[in-house]
């Protein structure tokens with residue numbers, strides 16, 4: 001091997017050993033740079049004759065071209081390797097299952113409420129709301145439950161700053177306070193008719209909302225949901241309560257042979273009063289009586305607190321537990337599941 005072949009060979013080796021583009025540029029400088037080996041050889045021709053220059057020059061040029069070709073090959077190889085490494089690093093496993101976008105949905109208690117509003121809406125009931133922080137007057141006194149009434153002890157709740165001396169504000173223990181709140185507004189709106197001795201439009205409303213009591217077990221939560229119903233007119237009887245509530249329950253549970261029982265009971269704000277029990281005829285709950293609501297004919301004292309004459313206006317009210325209805329409809333046995341926020345539970349209702 002002559003000197004030039006050795007030079008080309010040595011360049012190929014150096015290029016092959018260059019693991020990065022920067023290494024390769026350094027190696028290139030050693031051979032093709034201004035002070036590189038090939039330049040040196042060119043300079044060394046100065047003393048040669050014209051004839052010698054021709055052959056020597058051609059030989060050096062060939063060697064130079066060979067070195068440049070080796071350099072380009074190595075450059076390309078390094079680029080390819082880098083691209084391969086990058087592709088490998090960014091590789092996608094197209095056989096992995098796709099990730100679905102999570103879809104939200106309504107809470108089961110909200111689904112129940114939608115259903116209830118639909119059914120009562122079809123019977124001409126409006127929807128009203130009231131505050132969760134309530135005055136003692138609306139939660140108790142206006143509902144014929146004065147301060148020393150024993151019924152208050154069954155409605156122990158969370159008391160809150162504000163209100164009047166001896167009667168602090170509280171978290172409402174039921175949706176019944178909205179009976180009086182709503183009726184007072186209704187009466188105000190129709191004051192002119194009433195003052196003229198004419199008939200006012202009936203009050204027919206349901207009131208869903210959160211309620212609070214000091215109570216916690218599998219069927220009680222300190223915060224729970226109720227839905228109140230109120231129908232006041234000049235000729236609304238206990239019979240209407242039975243018809244309306246029976247039609248509602250049969251539609252809600254999609255069961256025409258559902259049996260209802262109005263069991264005599266006591267509430268200070270209704271007289272007579274009844275607990276409403278339902279009995280499924282088939283399914284897992286067949287034969288059992290389940291209490292779903294309190295109800296009754298609105299007490300004359302409450303009608304008076306609404307601003308109406310109890311000799312002329314009469315009607316019924318009921319209050320049902322929305323969480324209880326949701327448990328029965330879906331066969332859930334622990335009320336607390338509704339408030340844990342566990343997506344594995346909640347997603348089953350979508």
Ligand code: PHE
Pocket residue numbers: 173174175176267270293294295296317318319320
């Ligand atoms: N407010 C009562 C309760 O929470 C239920 C009820 C409402 C009873 C309306 C009679 C009339 O237990």
